[in-house]
Amino acid sequence: MSAGSKILAVGHYQPARVLTNDDLAQMVDTNDEWIRDRVGIVTRRIADSETVADMAAAAAGKALAASGRSAAEIDLIAVATCTSVDRCPNVATRVAAKLGIAAPAAYDINTACSGYEYALATVDHAIRAGAATNALVIGAEKLSDFTDWTDRSTCVLFGDGAGAAVVTAIAEGEEPGIGPVLWGSAPDKSDVITIEGWRPYVQQSGQTVFRWATVSLPALAERACAAAGIRPTDLAAFVPHQANLRIIEPLARKLGVTNAVVAKDIVESGNTSAASVPLALSKLVERREVPSGAPVLLFGFGGGLTYAGQVIRCP
Amino acid sequence: MTTRDEITAGLSEILEEVAGVNPGDVAEDKSFTDDLDVDSLSMVEVVVAAEERFGVKIPDDEVQNLKTVGDAVSYIQKASA
Numbered sequence: 581m582s583a584g585s586k587i588l589a590v591g592h593y594q595p596a597r598v599l600t601n602d603d604l605a606q607m608v609d610t611n612d613e614w615i616r617d618r619v620g621i622v623t624r625r626i627a628d629s630e631t632v633a634d635m636a637a638a639a640a641g642k643a644l645a646a647s648g649r650s651a652a653e654i655d656l657i658a659v660a661t662c663t664s665v666d667r668c669p670n671v672a673t674r675v676a677a678k679l680g681i682a683a684p685a686a687y688d689i690n691t692a693c694s695g696y697e698y699a700l701a702t703v704d705h706a707i708r709a710g711a712a713t714n715a716l717v718i719g720a721e722k723l724s725d726f727t728d729w730t731d732r733s734t735c736v737l738f739g740d741g742a743g744a745a746v747v748t749a750i751a752e753g754e755e756p757g758i759g760p761v762l763w764g765s766a767p768d769k770s771d772v773i774t775i776e777g778w779r780p781y782v783q784q785s786g787q788t789v790f791r792w793a794t795v796s797l798p799a800l801a802e803r804a805c806a807a808a809g810i811r812p813t814d815l816a817a818f819v820p821h822q823a824n825l826r827i828i829e830p831l832a833r834k835l836g837v838t839n840a841v842v843a844k845d846i847v848e849s850g851n852t853s854a855a856s857v858p859l860a861l862s863k864l865v866e867r868r869e870v871p872s873g874a875p876v877l878l879f880g881f882g883g884g885l886t887y888a889g890q891v892i893r894c895p
Numbered sequence: 896m897t898t899r900d901e902i903t904a905g906l907s908e909i910l911e912e913v914a915g916v917n918p919g920d921v922a923e924d925k926s927f928t929d930d931l932d933v934d935s936l937s938m939v940e941v942v943v944a945a946e947e948r949f950g951v952k953i954p955d956d957e958v959q960n961l962k963t964v965g966d967a968v969s970y971i972q973k974a975s976a
Contacts, residue, residue, distance in 0.1 A: 617934070618934065618936065785955070786935065786936070787935055787936070787938070787939050787955055787958060787959075788955045790936050790939050791939045791942075791943065791955060794939070794940070794943070795943055824936075826936055
């Protein structure tokens with residue numbers, strides 16, 4: 581049992597191949613200006629032969645190295661993904677095998693784009709319950725496997741990548757570094773983002789998703805802050821799911837995160853679903869844009885329509 | 896009951912605020928996308944603001960039928976009747 585958990589270190593991985601808006605204009609009827617105006621994306625990374633597990637392990641390996649923990653100390657691995665092609669084994673056990681982690685509890689979680697915050701919450705709960713002490717929490721996606729490259733309304737949106745954190749039990753007397761989760765869903769709208777069927781592609785009703793995101797999410801994100809006893813103006817950083825710059829900006833404005841760095845990794849990475857928040861967080865930490873110990877709101881939302889967020893202390 | 900002109904004037908203010916449309920360009924025969932350069936996401940913002948201003952519900956399924964300012968005026972007038 582522990583009074584809470586904290587993020588010890590983070591890491592990320594992106595494939596080497598950069599796909600630009602001009603590249604996409606060669607493939608479908610679109611152009612750079614249109615894409616920048618509608619979603620704010622300039623480039624995205626696309627995996628070559630890397631699998632979801634390869635990217636997850638690469639990000640997790642970096643987080644593990646930065647944490648000072650050894651592979652032997654990891655007793656739980658949770659992977660958020662909605663783009664793993666294989667039904668079994670899961671990505672978490674493959675990550676364990678790649679990193680030489682001998683016998684961890686290992687599970688995948690799928691709530692699409694909000695997956696990382698769900699995974700972080702379940703790991704925090706496991707540590708509080710005494711079921712784990714040192715965990716890897718990973719968001720990894722290969723959306724390019726589920727993209728219809730002839731559909732200009734979706735193929736410009738997505739990218740591949742992974743982000744990870746090492747989460748550990750806090751010492752006695754230490755403040756928790758992961759706040760209470762605010763999570764939920766809007767199942768009546770669950771069919772507006774889909775990756776359905778046997779040969780599935782991502783499809784979405786963009787206007788319905790946009791309306792839900794810009795109208796409903798600000799109050800939910802505020803509740804995630806309130807659960808941690810934090811005001812939005814106290815936040816040092818806001819890392820929402822990187823779905824669309826035109827969702828991120830009004831969400832930040834309506835939430836009133838006036839003193840926070842707002843993650844906009846979508847510009848260079850596109851929408852990487854459950855990987856987008858840990859990827860953006862890891863880059864903020866790498867660039868030292870957020871002081872260690874400062875409050876950061878993570879907030880995921882997407883397919884389902886699910887959402888989850890929590891205030892963490894920056895590693 | 897709100898007149899068509901009053902609804903058009905209200906929409907004009909919303910369009911200026913949400914999408915930077917010049918109020919002088921707004922008329923019932925103008926197409927949101929072709930004449931006023933309002934894209935699909937801005938259209939959602941216009942609809943959300945119009946719902947609040949006129950106290951009506953405009954479901955997502957209806958938004959695609961609102962091609963012109965006049966379409967929106969008619970829908971809002973009917974919905975608030």
